[in-house]
Amino acid sequence: MPLPGGDVTEGxxxxxNTVRRPLGPHSPLVHxxxxxxxxxxxxxxxxxLGIDEQGRETLTFIPGEVANRPHPDWLADESRLVSLARLVRRLDDAMLGFAPSSDMLQAVAAPEIPGMPPAPAEEPxxxxxxxxxxxxVVFRGGQAIAIIDFDLAKPATRVDEVFNLCMWWAPFAPDEDRSEPLKGVDAVVRTRLIADAYGLDQEACQRLIPTALRRSERSWYLMKYRAEHDGGGWLRMWEDGxxxxIQRRIAWLEKEGERLAKGLGL
Ligand SMILES: Nc1ncnc2c1ncn2[C@@H]1O[C@H](COP(=O)(O)OP(=O)(O)OP(=O)(O)O)[C@@H](O)[C@H]1O
Ligand SMILES: [Mg+2]
Known part of the structure; x- marks a missing residue:
């Protein structure tokens, strides 16, 4: 049975009770x-669970609710948001102590592109x-119970991970770029809920908005590069705007940065 597609992975x-997904250069790290x-x-x-006879990765299927498009109204629920931020904290804590090989890391290293501003200085x-x-994200009983699709896993800081969470779930975007259920929700309130539930300390909170800006700027260069060099889903996403x-997100962050900082108690 085909599953509701994301943007990049076809097939x-x-x-x-399993999911089969195509392999890529990132697969050794993901496995x-x-x-x-x-x-x-x-x-x-x-x-x-291994590689199947057609050369696809085999994963366990996790039953539950997933917000595939069109997004359901429950996407805006604050209790779901809090449960998700706690789950991401548990995930990140469980990742501590995992030491990938340099080959695995090499395969997911982002290219440095001319004109791209440098990554934040903190070590992953x-x-x-x-x-x-x-x-x-898979929910059950109104709570986040699993995170799937590790294809973009990479070395990160807690601030990077919380930024990613905020980008999609606060969300860090103007109304015109939000799906229906998230139009009009207060991203300031939701960012605070995320930071508290994740347990982001004060020093890390201070880095959240600067990191969001820097990572967004870098992702513009990276997406453009991937559209030009890898084509496929990356090119479709680029052509789709x-x-x-990303530019509108940067403008939104510049406009809302002060309110977000205040909301975080900074
Ligand atoms: N292990 C799983 N358990 C439950 N549902 C899954 C699982 N894997 C995938 N799905 C469902 O299939 C959809 C697409 O799967 P997945 O996120 O792995 O690929 P993708 O989104 O196409 O990839 P990408 O995000 O890289 O473009 C998910 O949104 C989810 O609804
Ligand atoms: Mg996906």
Whole structure:
């Protein structure tokens, strides 16, 4: 059974109580991450079951609600948001101590592109999920119980991971770029809920908005590069206005930065 598609991976299908997904250069890292999480007893991610006869990765299917498009109204629920931020904290804590090989890291390293501003100076703390979109979270009984689709996992700081969460779920975007249920919600209030539930300390909170700006600027260059060099889903997203959406997010962050900081008690 084909599954509701995301933007990049084509050919994600469900077979019984498993999911089959195509492999990519990132797969060795993803499989090592999923094995590590299983070893740590973390229950909020699919299990990696191996490679099938068609050369696809086999993962456990996690039953529950996923906010595929069109997004359901419950996307705005604050109690779901809080449960998700707590789950992401547990995920990141479970990742501590995982040491990927340099080959695995090499395969997911983002190219440095001319004109791109440098990454924030802080050393990565763990392998972060870094793609916590509504489509990548499974809920049950109104609570986030699993995060799926680790294809974009990469070295990250807690601030990077919380920024990614805020970007999709506060969300860090003007109304015109939000899906229906999130239009009009107060991103300031939701950012505070996320930071508190995740347990982001004061020093890290101070880095959240500068990091959001810097990471957004870098992602504009990166998305453009991927559209030009990798084509496929990246090119479709770019042609569909991904670059302009990033620019609008940057403008939104510049406009709301002060309110967001105040909301975080800074
Ligand atoms: N292990 C799983 N358990 C439950 N549902 C899943 C699982 N894997 C995928 N799904 C469902 O299939 C959809 C697409 O799967 P997935 O997120 O893995 O691929 P994708 O979004 O196409 O990839 P990408 O985000 O890289 O473009 C998910 O949004 C979810 O609804
Ligand atoms: Mg996905």
């Amino acid at each position: 994600v299908v469900r077979v019984g 090592a991450v999923l094995r590590h999480l299983e070893h740590r007893g973390f229950d909020g991610a699919p299990r990696f 703390e763990f392998i972060g999920h870094m793609d916590i979109t509504p489509e990548n 991904a670059g302009e959406r």
